Amino acid sequence: MTYCPQCGAKSLENEKYCVICGSQLPMNIEERTQHEHKGFNKWWLAPLLSVVLVLLLGIGLHFYLEYTKDQARAAYEEGTEYALDGQFSQAKEQFELALQYHPNNNAAEQGSKFMSVAIEVHEQIQSIDSLVEEEAYQQALNLTKEAEERLSPYNGEVINYLLSEIVKKREQVKTLQIESRLAQGPSIDELKMLLWQVESIETDKATELASTMKERIVNYTFTNASESLQENQFTEALAIVDDGLRYVPENERLSSLKSTIESQKLAFENNQRQRTEQALSQFELEQEQNANDAIELVNIEVDPDEFGDVVVKGKVKSIATVPIYSVSVEYNLLNEDDEVVLENQTIVVPEDLFPEETGTFEYTHYDVTEEVTVEINKISWFLENQ
Secondary structure, eight states, X not given: OEEOTTTOOEEOTTOSBOTTTOOBOOSSHHHHHTTOOOSOOGGGHHHHHHHHHHHHHHHHHHHHHHHHHHHHHHHHHHHHHHHHTTOHHHHHHHHHHHHHHOTTOHHHHHHHHHHHHHHHHHHHHHHHHHHHHTTOHHHHHHHHHHHHHHHTTOOSHHHHHHHHHHHHHXXXXXXXXXXXXXXXXXXXXXXXXXXXXXXXXXXXXHHHHHHHHHHHHHHHHHHHHHHHHHTTOHHHHHHHHHHHHHHSTTXXXXXXXXXXXXXXXXXXXXHHHHTOOSSSOHHHHHHHHOSSOSEEEEEEEEEEOTXXXXXXXXXXXXXXXXXXXXXXXXXXXXXXXXXXXXXXXXXXXXXXXXXXXXXXEXXXXXXXOSOOEEEEEEEEEEETTO
16 A cells, blocks of 8 residues: 555555645655555644634633623623712713623613713702802703703613602702792782792701791781671681681681681671670670679780781680680780770680680781780670570
8 A cells, every 4th residue: 555655645556646635646656655654644633723723712712702791791780889879970981891891782881871861960960059059040940850851761770869869959949949039028929829839848948938938827817817807897707717728727726716707707697686786895795694704814915026027915714604705805005105006806716715714815916016015905705605
């Protein structure tokens, strides 16, 4: 058997060229026989090495890809943690790093894009403070609306975080806007509108403002309704009280005043129907039915409140032997020369007083500008079955 001296492939004696490698075969047959099979065919060496090289490259590529995936995953997870913590710039850097390791990482790409939006929105929220300092409240509110609209296409925990920040900032701006408006001395109608607005804000400052506004509405309502009551304008007085109760529905002063108006309205109508003497005062009627005074004045004082308005308040005690109701106090305000500046009547709360029970009264005068003292003119009441 003869062989090719170049590649070791078998050859026939009459062949001049190797059919495997194409080399020219020696003419001397002995030169071809001395290369008889030595245990390895060199022709397969190159393909074998190629296979080994490809295999090694494949293994290396596999490990490299796994490494980049791990790095991309770690960068993405760290970016997510930064985002949830509100550190949007650091989050964007990590998402971009994840894209460097894994360019086709769609989640990292979307995260990077959204972080750009989040950074802009966060900067908008921070810029609101400067607008508030300039008292540009409406512009600040418009900015919160724009920021909210920027986030509308998105959802998730980061969105919820940003939206909560926007809501907090909006409530802060609204509260400061209302507080600024109150400092300008709004009318009672404007005050009622502001109360509706402030009650929709869930902050401690808004609650404090609402309490102050309600107190002013109660004082205003009480004063105007009492004035109508003194003129026997019962329907008008009830309408004023009902309007006030829309804003402070559980206020004891207004509820008691409403009951008093209704009671006095009924008594007035009964008196009209019975054609009783109109000139007879309520105090004289009480003396006829109760030999002793039914009411004892415990104390009365007049002082300005925090707004500079004159407030008359005091306490009375029932010393009657039967329950009485609809107690009213008439008093005069005197100047330094003991001249009567103003005559007024107010209602005692609660409406019904049992023996030995006490009641209080309070009235705010908005039109008194000088220092005054107070003196009781008359205390009137109704008895049961009257």
